[in-house]
Amino acid sequence: MSVGFALLGLLENGPAHGYDLKRNYDERFGAGRAPLHYGQVYSTLARLLKHGLVEVESEPGDGPDRKRYAITDAGITDVADWLARPEKPEPYLQSTLFTKIILALMTGRDANDLLDTQRHEHLRLMRELTRRKTDGDLADALICDHALFHLEADLRWLELTAARLDQLAEGITR
């Protein structure tokens, strides 16, 4: 999952120091994962700065933590594009999807759109596998079924999440 997009998304709610961003990221998306290293936070921010996706509002004093980062218009466009783009179905996809859903809710975007786009991407692949299965032999059917059951599990999680969006939105403080 791209840390860069997640940091950008967090910045949509207002400028922040690297330290606050790291803490915010770990709180929201860090469950079950190692905390983000400061080094990764600052190298990611430097990359975003270089590409014009964030800008720096300097404060008096020294050190990286004196810099406040703010998202630019180009950065907002990048976040929007990322959220609207479906993820390639793969194992453990839920962590990326979870991040996208939380960011969509936090930034006032329609999380249902995101889920619909992802459902469509999953169904596209499921149709392909179903065709392969229908035209193939028993071995094809068994191989395709394994993938189909996993994709179905993703989709069931997606539907459950869609049903809980209102509840989730309430719990997110902007």
Add this chain to the structure above:
Amino acid sequence: MTDALLTAHDLRLRFGETTALDGASLRVRAGEVLALMGPSGSGKSTLLHCLAGILTPESGQVTFDGDDLAALTDAARSALRRTKFGFVFQFGQLVPELTCLENVALPLRLCGVSRREARVAAAGWLERLEVDDVAGKRPGQVSGGQGQRVAVARALVTRPTVIFADEPTGALDSLNGERVMKLFTAAARQTGAAVVLVTHEARVAAYSDREAVVRDGRVREQEFAA
């Protein structure tokens, strides 16, 4: 989307205090298999019943082949349902006193087809759905999967233009459900019938050409192309 065969425009319908449809619009193309998905209570079955002319919306319009269903007489609407539309439900659609063959022949008999001709056509459909071996049995004597394939044969026997299927595999295990869907969609595609399929199961929806998602009585704006 062009060449829509069946359309719903801004349908609204309430059951008491409950809003079932809240401005639902949809277009179904000739020959396509469309999956209507969405959570329980989202309005997908109500939308299907409105499209099929079983329920009449309080406002909005359903058209089939350019005709407004509400403008048709009751007799014309019944005739449409008998000849142009086919139905497959989750269960309980076969007449228990008739054999499976007689059940499949029944829609043709109601259209005035001779007994002999209807039985020959019914036998052909039972064979295509791989249930010719239960032709002489009553619905209570066959398995759930066989019963659903008989129901599909009955829906297809009049060669309808649209088949409405509401959770057709809802009461079956995955293996039987898959078999029903495989034979059902293959047969529908061969005859050129469009299928409007209500399902909450992704593996069933994977037999469709595209999906439309119903939520809170509306069809989500993204009606994804195949």
